[in-house]
Amino acid sequence: MVSLDQLPEIRTDLFIDGAVQTADDALRVVDPADGVSVVGYAAAASAKQAESAVAAAHRAFPAWAARSPQDRAALLTAALAPLEADRPATAEVLTRENGKIRMESFIDSIVFAHRFNLATGLADELNHVTHLPAPPYNTQISYLPLGVVTIIVPFNWPLAILAASLPQALLAGNTVVVKPPPSAPLATVRTVQLVAQLLPPGVLNVVTGADAEIGAALISDSRVKKVCFTGSVSGGKRIMAMASESLTRVALELGGNDPALVLADADLGPEAMQRLFSGTFDSTGQICMATKRLYVHRSRYDEVVEGLSGILSGQRLGHGLTEGVTMGPLHSRRQLEYVQELVAQARESGAEVREFGELPGEYPGGNFLRPSLVLDPRDEARVVVEEQFGPTLPILPFDDEDDAVARANDTWSGLCSSVWTEDRDRAAAISARLRTGYTFVNSHGAAHLDERAPFGGFDQSGMGREMGIEGVREFMDTHAVGFPA
16 A cells, blocks of 8 residues: 555646746645545646747747758657656656556557657658659649647556657647646646757746636647647537637547457457556556457357456556556546446446456545446446546447447547457458448457557547658648749
8 A cells, every 4th residue: 555645746847938926826736536635736837927938939930940950850869868767767657647557658668669769760750842843843742831730638558648749749849738627737748848848938838827817828829839638528519619710720639439350360368458447447447549349259259358357357456556557547536436436337237247346445435446348338328428438338249240340330439449359451351341440350458559550530539640751741841843844
């Protein structure tokens, strides 16, 4: 057991135009493991301070955009230098404010740097010019950066998700204002400031605060040319409405109700079952690309249920800093109650619910929930239709693959999916029919994502793409110059 009252409080400020700024008010950050222990305080920016961050980024843009992509890449690479030594401390802070286990927080920080390195490796592709030499014109098509970009980060994997947009935006020649999540801002501020202080003033800024206080300044200001938001569908709609006032572009990643299809010939050995488990229950199920619906051929149904039950039986719930704990709390009480509601509704409608593990008695006020499997619920059950974003998984049998694909596609979302089969051609054929931005084969989840590829969703899972050269181009626009032939 971790003694939460003996851990130091963390305080973070704003970082604007190359300098630390304080604020008159602060956000209070509480540990979700007990719901009362104060992790620390983050400066709560005023609307005027948020506007000053946008103004600083706007001033810094011309000089930053004028640098070559290779120069920008070198500066970004050098700016990562302080992160490695600070990683253990950052991971501890992130676990305390987020709730996930220390190993996942450590990985979050590693992925941040990894995605920066992948992005900077694309520098030589940014200067590409397309020539259209046919008379009567000799036209050249190149790409230019947009300007000031606001990136709004969620609580669950704030560093990794930030790095799916931040290095791409900076490499492309834009300047950035980062807004960390109000409920878990500390580790993100800490990391962004370490990077920003090694870049020219104003190129990278970070402001924390309440959405209602500073949201308009970071979204509706006419100097902001693009807003990147990761969060809920309802949040994405609010962002779009605010951005419409200035016709600001938006990129939205709004989660997903990801289906996984286990075919009759799937390998269900121990390694495969562990991949299936991790792709569902990592971070207590609070990952946008986690498996949310599992469709299993009836001939393998019992095998999958028993395999996952065996792994779930070995999970230990507790504080993420405690040695041996494998699953932390949900981030918020509201999310805990929501998942409980979905599971209860499924049980009341006749589905069998299997729960695993034991609630940690030492943290009675924490947001802990026993992981569960919901067996053979109706397709219209809320736990199937809605994104649970928590440690529960509906498992549904199917007899016909066409029926399984149709049921998988019958959803509001389209972020990720997976196909489990030993037949590569069969996997390719079914993947081509799934309406999602990314399809895994014989795996699922962030640990198996090829980060060289573009990532994003269809339908209400959002718009725009992150990572890869496509992700960099999202922060640029075409510029055509026509010369007489």
